[in-house]
Ligand SMILES: Cc1cc2nc3c(=O)[nH]c(=O)nc-3n(C[C@H](O)[C@H](O)[C@H](O)COP(=O)(O)OP(=O)(O)OC[C@H]3O[C@@H](n4cnc5c(N)ncnc54)[C@H](O)[C@@H]3O)c2cc1C
């Protein structure tokens with residue numbers, strides 16, 4: 234064992250959640266060590282939300298250009314990945330260099346410890362097996378998650394892509410198989426298809442976005458197929474081979490070949506690597522259990538993907554606020570998850586908040602639902618847009634809602650407030666909706682409740 238150092242709080246992992254916790258603890262005058270194994274900033278800015286949304290912005294521009302015929306004249310759209318890769322390298326990630334974020338943290342007084350932290354005792358973290366840090370007040374785990382790679386025969390050892398390699402891609406492959414039709418799979422299948430790759434999207438469950446309303450997955454399958462993406466749902470992958478410059482993915486319905494294979498099959502958390510057994514926790518659990526103050530144990534908190542409460546940057550940031558309240562003894566913030574918003578940034582976007590009809594049923598809540606068609610709403614018809622609004626209500630309030638439409642993520646704001654603040658359905662029906670905004674489709678759908 235080497236030297237020992239003491240701080241008020243040790244934050245392990247400086248992604249969005251860890252950075253926020255650390256910044257506010259430093260602001261409160263505490264001595265904070267931030268332990269980071271990779272880049273200060275985490276997955277979201279370097280290999281997640283931000284660069285993927287830059288790709289999506291570019292792909293959406295291509296699609297808009299291709300919609301000109303029949304509505305505004307003629308267009309010839311020539312896709313070029315070079316500006317996308319350049320924006321990601323130069324504007325989003327600074328060539329995957331975290332100097333600015335690291336300087337921000339150390340400039341605020343934080344001690345940045347580069348390396349992999351592991352709990353080696355209550356309030357003790359050992360970095361890379363040698364540097365021992367002790368915490369007077371406690372340890373915050375904000376270690377995020379990593380791509381889960383399914384144990385498919387033949388897959389290990391092949392040069393498959395995860396979210397890291399696909400975000401760093403400086404060329405569009407001629408063909409791409411995407412394994413997993415969740416948020417990442419659907420977003421990136423559409424991006425690469427729009428940039429000219431022959432894309433095959435393979436999903437094991439019976440539909441795309443299986444955690445969302447069935448209408449969402451059905452709509453996306455139709456839209457993606459219409460753009461030339463081969464969509465296979467309910468497909469069991471039995472084997473992967475890589476020979477020469479091609480992958481072959483075997484499924485029950487045949488085999489698929491492509492130059493590249495992207496694994497987008499969910500995320501995983503490795504609790505054994507974090508050493509949480511040192512405080513008696515089960516290291517084979519899928520996530521760190523937290524209470525509503527983000528407490529794991531006395532002097533240990535966790536925020537973000539590692540808690541398994543929703544792998545979204547906004548959940549991590551929200552939980553950071555709750556943890557800060559407890560660590561600093563300011564207020565009594567308690568985490569609640571009845572109105573977690575989530576947006577899949579496909580075109581059309583699929584945005585949802587709260588419970589789906591199925592989840593509500595599983596929770597024993599008697600619900601009624603209303604479904605409206607965006608295509609037949611005024612703005613939807615004008616735009617030739619596809620989509621739907623689905624509302625899930627108990628006898629008084631909305632408990633969940635889904636919108637599939639252009640800018641659905643923005644439209645969702647209204648419904649997030651309604652579900653979060655338990656606004657009565659009667660009140661939502663009484664308010665005025667701007668005409669002919671897309672959110673007018675919500676008013677029409679509410680009318681279905683009678
Ligand atoms: C392609 C993609 C697109 C996404 N798009 C969106 C989106 O549009 N909107 C959205 O809300 N979310 C999106 N997400 C999810 C979002 O990126 C994550 O939910 C978010 O980054 C989680 O933040 P976090 O604070 O848990 O930590 P993370 O961002 O996961 O960062 C954790 C950090 O901890 C470090 N670390 C891990 N273990 C250790 C250790 N033992 N010691 C030291 N350091 C360690 C890691 O190196 C990492 O830097 C996307 C994810 C991906 C992959």
Ligand SMILES: NC(=O)c1ccc[n+]([C@@H]2O[C@H](COP(=O)([O-])OP(=O)(O)OC[C@H]3O[C@@H](n4cnc5c(N)ncnc54)[C@H](O)[C@@H]3O)[C@@H](O)[C@H]2O)c1
Nearest residue numbers: 383413414415416417418436437497498499544576577578
């Ligand atoms: N817009 C956003 O907010 C956004 C975008 C991307 C990612 N994310 C976050 O990142 C997380 C990870 O994204 P993701 O898309 O990898 O995960 P996901 O859990 O959303 O989807 C993974 C999909 O892969 C399928 N799958 C798993 N194993 C499979 C197999 N062997 N064969 C075929 N299909 C298989 C699952 O059924 C599931 O539909 C998401 O849960 C989300 O919270 C958010």
